[in-house]
Amino acid sequence: MHDYSMLADGDQVLVAVSGGIDSLVLAWLLNEWRKKAPISYGLHAVHIDMGIWHEDMDVPNPLENILQQMQKTGLPLHIEKGLPLAEQDRDCFRCSKLRRKQLFDLASRLKCNKIAFGHHKDDLLETLFINMFYSGNISTMVPAQQLFGGELTVIRPLAYVAKADVNTLANLVDLAADQNLCPLSGDTRREHVRKMLQNIYEQIPGAKESLFASMKNVREGYML
DSSP states (O other), rough: TTTTTOOOHHHHHHEEEEESSHHHHHHHHHHHHHOOOOOOEEEEEEEEEEEOOOOSSSSSOOHHHHHHHHHTOOOEEEEEEOOOOOOOOOSSSHHHHHHHHHHHHHHHHTOOOEEEOOOOOHHHHHHHHIIIIIIIOOOOOOOOEEGGGTTTEEEEETSSSSHHHHHHHHHHTTTOOOOOOOOTTSSHHHHHHHHHHHHHHHHHHTTTHHHHTTTOOOOGGGOO
């Protein structure tokens, strides 16, 4: 938060809550931090319901669990119905892009100048390799990014936190996520890269920290 000046006095922050454990921990963290921070900022937790669950499924509606978990964070949750996505366009990239656009519109409507996402250290590393393998560029998600001429800033307060530590914190504060009902879950580019990186971490001690440090230590004179 200090390295990237993520929060300032008077900020209104839209907290994107997917229902996964990362965004639940983020919501708890930002509300807890607000109690002791030397600044005052507003929090608006928002969930985009993509309508994946239906009554024929033999599992409970995940919205019930999300609402229950959000009570533990101390934040009320605003639920917004997701924009429709054509069947032929149902893939992770298009779905994510559509939700992101809707969150930007909501931020404007709620008069929020910042959007907080629950991406953590492992997400940033996975994105780096996804972009190299599939897009031919070296880039990742940054901890803080100004958009629309500075009118909106995306922040990722968990950017330095490993996934394992996010899970540990979730257990400590009794937060639990429901099963991911997305039909594409478990068979995505990110999942493939995640498994590859996990193998590297197991074989090379300290590889995760070294890879993460490399994103801040780019020697441009030795790049094409």
